[in-house]
Structures are given as structure tokens and as C-alpha cells.
Amino acid sequence: MTMAAGGFEAYDSSHLAVLAIFVVGIVLVVLAGRRWRGTDVAVRVSRVGAVAVLAVTVPLQIAQLLPGEWDLDTSLPLQICDFAWMVAVHALWTQNRLTATLTWLWGTTLTLQGMLTPDLASPFPEPRFVMFWAMHVLIIWAAFWLVPGLGRWPDWRTYRQTLGITLGYLAAVFVVNVVLETNYGYVNRKPSRASALDLLPDWPWYLAIEIAAVATVWALLTWPCVVAARRAVTSRRARPARSQTADDGSAPRRS
Numbered sequence: 107m108t109m110a111a112g113g114f115e116a117y118d119s120s121h122l123a124v125l126a127i128f129v130v131g132i133v134l135v136v137l138a139g140r141r142w143r144g145t146d147v148a149v150r151v152s153r154v155g156a157v158a159v160l161a162v163t164v165p166l167q168i169a170q171l172l173p174g175e176w177d178l179d180t181s182l183p184l185q186i187c188d189f190a191w192m193v194a195v196h197a198l199w200t201q202n203r204l205t206a207t208l209t210w211l212w213g214t215t216l217t218l219q220g221m222l223t224p225d226l227a228s229p230f231p232e233p234r235f236v237m238f239w240a241m242h243v244l245i246i247w248a249a250f251w252l253v254p255g256l257g258r259w260p261d262w263r264t265y266r267q268t269l270g271i272t273l274g275y276l277a278a279v280f281v282v283n284v285v286l287e288t289n290y291g292y293v294n295r296k297p298s299r300a301s302a303l304d305l306l307p308d309w310p311w312y313l314a315i316e317i318a319a320v321a322t323v324w325a326l327l328t329w330p331c332v333v334a335a336r337r338a339v340t341s342r343r344a345r346p347a348r349s350q351t352a353d354d355g356s357a358p359r360r361s
Contacts, residue, residue: 113227116300120230124239128221131243132250139255148256149201155251156198159244163191166237175233184279184290186216186272191241194248197258206252207264208271210331211324213249217242223301259335265328269321276317 114120142148167188170181183189190212197205221242228234252258260268276293283294296303296312306312 114224114229114235116224120235121224124243125221128243128246131247135247135251136255139251139257143256152198152201152251152256155244155248156195159191159195159198159248162240162244163237166233166240169233170237178286179288180234182288182290184282184288186212186275186291187220187241187245189275190217190245194245197252198248201252201256201258203258203261204264204267206258207260207328208268209245210249210253210260211265211268211327212272213246214327215320215323217245219302221246223299225297225299225301253331257334257338259331259338260328261332261335262328265324268324272320273317276313 138151139148142151167183169175170177175181190209193205193212194209196202197209221239224238226235226238228238230236253260276291279291280293283289283291289295289297292301292303293313295309303312303316306315
């Protein structure tokens with residue numbers, strides 16, 4: 107991807123540095139989450155994380171509305187990631203299963219796509235650069251903390267709810283884009299910069315294909331989570347039997 111001199115360029119040194127920090131952070135949050143799962147420490151850390159997301163994103167969102175930064179095409183908080191960070195804050199504070207599922211499925215697909223093919227012109231350390239990367243990185247870190255870390259596993263019910271909420275978002279943003287002549291969510295046309303959508307047919311076919319592909323990928327992401335949740339339940343049920351065997355010295359009965 108070629109950018110104007112002085113602008114951000116995908117996979118330049120600043121992009122690679124962010125991706126390196128991002129990958130290391132995923133490993134750390136998963137390990138920490140698994141270690142503290144089910145403890146008061148996990149609750150406190152989650153809430154600190156929620157406050158940290160707010161502390162980073164809210165001032166930067168406000169900055170985009172200031173005269174020097176205002177751009178109708180990009181400043182309104184209508185991209186999927188603008189909603190994803192709000193959902194992540196709720197999930198971190200409450201550990202609600204639905205918002206944890208939204209954070210996981212949005213974060214590991216749509217937000218991650220934004221990191222790998224960023225629609226960004228501002229270089230480091232401009233506010234838009236900081237906001238873009240801070241928002242994307244924190245959303246995905248929150249997803250890995252909540253799901254493989256703390257075990258707030260998605261299930262098929264929250265998968266279906268996530269699909270419904272996402273389709274509702276697409277419909278609402280489509281109307282807003284028509285009224286404002288914008289392209290939030292890339293619902294009305296492809297991004298102006300190179301992205302994975304360039305591999306697909308023109309509107310509306312790329313949108314239909316994307317919806318079908320995302321629904322399939324989300325199902326594949328949900329399935330191992332459902333399996334992991336069942337195993338966790340089975341393991342918890344087996345613990346009392348093992349404990350009783352240790353206490354009375356008897357062997358467990360075979361059915």
C-alpha cells in the first residue's frame with residue numbers, strides 16, 4: 107500500500123511495533139486470566155481494564171469531534187469498533203456472557219481485520235493514530251482476557267444474539283450512510299484504501315458474502331468454546347467425587 111509522504115503506511119515500522127506489542131499482550135492476558143480465573147483478583151483486574159478502555163477511548167473520541175480533527179466521514183462513532191469498545195467495557199465490568207461473546211466474536215474477526223488491513227492515514231504520534239490502535243488493541247486484549255482467560259465462553263444462544271445485533275447495526279448504519287453520504291462500517295461501498303474486501307465482488311454482493319463468511323467463522327469460533335465450557339462443567343462436577351474418595355478412602359463406583 108502506498109501512502110503520501112509522511113503518512114501512515116501499512117506494515118511500516120510503527121505498524122509492526124504495534125502488532126508485536128499486541129501479540130505479546132495476548133499471551134500475557136490469557137496467562138493472567140487463567141491464573142486468576144474465578145478469583146476476586148480477576149474481578150478487580152477486569153474493572154481496572156474497563157476503566158482503562160474508557161480512559162483511552164473517550165478522550166480520543168472527543169478529540170475527533172474538535173474543529174481541527176473533525177471529518178464527517180470518520181469522526182462520528184459509528185464504526186463497528188466504536189461499539190465494540192463500549193461492549194468490551196460492559197463485559198469487563200460485569201463479565202456478562204452476551205457482551206463477552208460480542209467482544210470475542212467482533213474482536214477476533216472484524217477488529218482484527220482492521221488491524222491487519224488498517225484504513226488509516228495518520229502517522230504516529232498523531233491523535234488518530236493513537237486512537238485507532240489503542241481502541242483496536244484494547245478490544246482484542248479484552249476478548250482474550252474474558253474468553254480463553256476467564257472462561258466466559260460463548261454459547262449458541264449468544265452466538266445467535268450476536269448475529270442479530272450485528273445485522274441490526276448494519277441496517278441502521280446503512281440508513282445513516284445514505285442520509286449523510288458517508289460509508290461507516292463500509293456498508294454502502296468498499297473502503298477507499300486496500301482491504302480484504304477488494305477480493306470480493308462489488309456492492310451489494312461483497313456485503314452478502316461477508317455476512318455469510320463472518321457467520322460461518324463465528325460459528326467455528328463458538329463451537330470450541332461450547333466444548334470447552336462443557337468440559338469445565340464436567341470437571342467441576344467430578345471434583346466433589348474425587349474429594350469424597352480421598353476423604354473416605356473408597357473407590358468411586360462404576361456404573
